[in-house]
Amino acid sequence: MEDVVIRPLEKVTLKDPILIEGLPGVGNVGKLAADYLKDQLPAKPLATVFSKFFPPQVYVSEEGIIRLVSNDLYYWKAGVSGRDLLVLGGDYQGISPEGQYEITERVLDFCSGLGVREVFTLAGFAQGRVVEEPRVLGAATNPQRVAELKKYGVTFSRNDPGGGLIGASGLFLGLGRLFGMEGACLMGETSGYFVDPRSAEAVLHVLCQALSLKIDFAALKAKAQEIDRIAQKIHDAEQRSGESSSTPAERPRDDLGYIG
Amino acid sequence: MEDVVIRPLEKVTLKDPILIEGLPGVGNVGKLAADYLKDQLPAKPLATVFSKFFPPQVYVSEEGIIRLVSNDLYYWKAGVSGRDLLVLGGDYQGISPEGQYEITERVLDFCSGLGVREVFTLAGFAQGRVVEEPRVLGAATNPQRVAELKKYGVTFSRNDPGGGLIGASGLFLGLGRLFGMEGACLMGETSGYFVDPRSAEAVLHVLCQALSLKIDFAALKAKAQEIDRIAQKIHDAEQRSGESSSTPAERPRDDLGYIG
Amino acid sequence: MEDVVIRPLEKVTLKDPILIEGLPGVGNVGKLAADYLKDQLPAKPLATVFSKFFPPQVYVSEEGIIRLVSNDLYYWKAGVSGRDLLVLGGDYQGISPEGQYEITERVLDFCSGLGVREVFTLAGFAQGRVVEEPRVLGAATNPQRVAELKKYGVTFSRNDPGGGLIGASGLFLGLGRLFGMEGACLMGETSGYFVDPRSAEAVLHVLCQALSLKIDFAALKAKAQEIDRIAQKIHDAEQRSGESSSTPAERPRDDLGYIG
Amino acid sequence: MEDVVIRPLEKVTLKDPILIEGLPGVGNVGKLAADYLKDQLPAKPLATVFSKFFPPQVYVSEEGIIRLVSNDLYYWKAGVSGRDLLVLGGDYQGISPEGQYEITERVLDFCSGLGVREVFTLAGFAQGRVVEEPRVLGAATNPQRVAELKKYGVTFSRNDPGGGLIGASGLFLGLGRLFGMEGACLMGETSGYFVDPRSAEAVLHVLCQALSLKIDFAALKAKAQEIDRIAQKIHDAEQRSGESSSTPAERPRDDLGYIG
Secondary structure: OOOEEEEEOOOOOOOOOEEEEOOOOHHHHHHHHHHHHHHHOOOEEEEEEEEOOOOOEEEEOOOOEEEEOOEEEEEEOOOOOOOOEEEEEEOOOOOOHHHHHHHHHHHHHHHHHOOOOEEEEEEEEEOOOOOOOOOEEEEEOOHHHHHHHHHOOOEOOOOOOOOOEEOHHHHHHHOHHHHOOEEEEEEEEEOOOOOOHHHHHHHHHHHHHHHOOOOOOHHHHHHHHHHHHHHHHHHHHHHHHOOOOOOOOOHHHHHHOOOO | OOOEEEEEOOOOOOOOOEEEEOOOOHHHHHHHHHHHHHHHOOOEEEEEEEEOOOOOEEEEOOOOEEEEOOEEEEEEOOOOOOOOEEEEEEOOOOOOHHHHHHHHHHHHHHHHHOOOOEEEEEEEEEOOOOOOOOOEEEEEOOHHHHHHHHHOOOEOOOOOOOOOEEOHHHHHHHOHHHHOOEEEEEEEEEOOOOOOHHHHHHHHHHHHHHHOOOOOOHHHHHHHHHHHHHHHHHHHHHHHHOOOOOOOOOHHHHHHOOOO | OOOEEEEEOOOOOOOOOEEEEOOOOHHHHHHHHHHHHHHHOOOEEEEEEEEOOOOOEEEEOOOOEEEEOOEEEEEEOOOOOOOOEEEEEEOOOOOOHHHHHHHHHHHHHHHHHOOOOEEEEEEEEEOOOOOOOOOEEEEEOOHHHHHHHHHOOOEOOOOOOOOOEEOHHHHHHHOHHHHOOEEEEEEEEEOOOOOOHHHHHHHHHHHHHHHOOOOOOHHHHHHHHHHHHHHHHHHHHHHHHOOOOOOOOOHHHHHHOOOO | OOOEEEEEOOOOOOOOOEEEEOOOOHHHHHHHHHHHHHHHOOOEEEEEEEEOOOOOEEEEOOOOEEEEOOEEEEEEOOOOOOOOEEEEEEOOOOOOHHHHHHHHHHHHHHHHHOOOOEEEEEEEEEOOOOOOOOOEEEEEOOHHHHHHHHHOOOEOOOOOOOOOEEOHHHHHHHOHHHHOOEEEEEEEEEOOOOOOHHHHHHHHHHHHHHHOOOOOOHHHHHHHHHHHHHHHHHHHHHHHHOOOOOOOOOHHHHHHOOOO
8 A cells, every 4th residue: 555645625726825733742742733733623534644654543432433533634714814724733753753754755855846935843852841821932943033932932941852853843844944934843741640631721822822712711711720630639649648659650640641 | 575465366346345355353253253144144155355565374174285375265145135255264364554555556446346345344343341242343434334233233432442543444434435435333331351152143133134134043152151161261270370470361361362 | 774685695596395493482492493493405595584672782703793683584495395484493483472463474475475385383381390201382373283293293272381482483473374384393301490492402303303304413412412411510510519598590590591 | 635746846967976875864974075075166057856755844045935845856967077976865764654755766766767866865874972083984786886885994793783774775775776877875974963064074085086076075064064063162161050950961862963
């Protein structure tokens, strides 16, 4: 089979579209942000991406209906004044380095055909400690973009991320340049221990400013509070049980890992 | 070499055929069921599937004759009134995620050429505990099929399988949709500790109802009783030896794992 | 690059040639036998096989000259009365399952072009214990060949090899059948702990009978005695040192593993 | 995408050019040497090599600008009298055996098109102990080259490197021969515990003699002294702290590993 199969669901013409990528990763920040944006706009399904570089897996809905794992591209028409958007979300990133390259390249190629010349990638940045007020760290393809994002409160740190970016959020920018695309990565600080809607909210706030979008953050705030409540409950239970064999740092991860 | 080599053994024309897949997996339930069905119909060899995504291995028969590991497609002609069947069994599933996709896609492509528009996949569902009366869990490609299978006693659970289906039984349905095929997966509950003919029997009962097939279950029941006897003997031996270092849950797996 | 690159060194026409494969494996029995046969005939270099499925490695000779790891095909002309031979030896088998298939298929394709219709593969069979008088176990592509090899003292066991053959020695026969080739595998019993020229000698004796070849075994016997001497020295040293932390079964492997 | 993408930055005609390879590896000796040579000549960027066999990673500069990981080819024009040079450096070697082959072959193919018939590869040779005065070990594609390099003090040892060379420094020579290229590998002795500019200096001294190049070694010597100072400080700290749980051999590796 083809390494990557892109199934268009609709044929659209877009106005100078911007691609926004948010796939599963650290704290699921990027995926939470992209999925939330997609729902709020709301964006419509445009194409489904299947690949042999995803796990050989189907999901089963509560009604018993199967669905092959995929990445999914949505589009949103801005109307008369603004630029259209493409939002890429999905179940997985490619599960091998080679697969990461192949999938990213094919999606970029498809988006390039739709006129995309600009990319924002959304991700989490693991700090390894609880982060009360997540900052948004940035990286970009050129100095103008760095300067512009600083205006929206994005932090460009001399040392972070020290080892660079690994995975789709870096690759969409790095390979994007081979397609003549410019862009930036917005990384929400997060503990790295559980899914983090608060960090996703911080990232989306910056993105909305940069793109002059207005969305309602209420549902995302509610989700963040739900996570807080569960985390608190676990914390309390551990206080009561005293010297449990599992450390607080490990437990929340188990219990909160797949909420989101 | 080609990633997947399909060697036809015969040229046949089939009447609206249904593909039934049962490859090695949890409790070998799917393979046991498919092999038993193939023997009982009986179905005839149609094509052999070789692939570099199988292990580089040959089996040697008791007479010393070698045979390259493969998947194998059999066909059965229903006669005047019914629909023909294709049964896929074999030694292995693809041993890498990529291989799973490649093999499944090529077999589906071949079956599509034979007119297949409907697929049943057979599998085990590991419960991690002894299952006295295995239920058959289901997942399907559309709500009509869910409703229909419920009539045959198939359980569609809101939570199981929670993580979806991994491997050939999911992929034949997920990729099958890209070939315009509809279908369902029938999963027999099993402990997951040893091969489980009883679970295979439960799965086959549902399948035979759904396809209006009549087969003799005597030999499969006998196999189930043989497994029971061995399991009982192990259990008794462990009772006698008292505090053995291996747990009962581990021992039967070693001894029963390759019966089937 | 091509997955497998075969560089012919000479252009030859061969008379109904038989391919003999002996690559590194259990006890290095197959490689020892094939290399020894090649030297004794003596066979001439015919082609070099490079592949990205070998390790990315060069060897350096004592004179400081590098050589890319490879498999190597030699030919021997039988003269007026007999059939010509091709001998395949080398540094490695393919290091991934996929690589095993690709390399074997390409070499078979090349040999098929030279007229090969018959293959002997040489290997070791690990018994996990010291073997004083190694038997030669067999597996073949058809019953006639089984019957014929029994005449030369080859053992066809109902149970061995139980899990089949893994690697080149099985694959050259299994894939060979897709090229219309028949053949057999000769497996010399060996402990599996160190390289075993004695087992290689047993295998070669059978092969020479089957092919009506006469070669001098003196150098191979000498090598076997050298291994015996070293093994005895290690054994004596361990007896003296009493309860060493390493077991006798482990030590010879370390010290003898790369003699050969 | 293509397995390996070579993006030329400029079109040049070179005079009988020699390729010098120095990628990350043991002690980072090869990369330190190649990068230093490139800066001192100074050589100009000629082409960028991207590949799906590199990690899916971008680096972020101190200014926040991203850059996809790559290998990088530079050229240097010798002027009227000498031969031109190509210097290959980069962030990574291919991260799989297959990737090593693919990348090396494609770069060699590109360089072959530029007229390269001669290759020097630069590497470190891990001794597992502190090396005060690093020797330069050699391996070459032919005896003439061995003899010539001995004149520059290169050591050709009967036993080192015993297992051959693994990775790019061996492969550029081994595969280079398939392109009709001759060459040699220069390996600077190093402990293997940390990056080693002193070993890189030893390697470069030999290379400059062999190529009649004159470069200033001051900055490389300074870097070596900086490493020495840090190593001394760690050593002193450990002496003071007495029986620390980490051994001296482990600690410098952690602290010095990414200087260079």
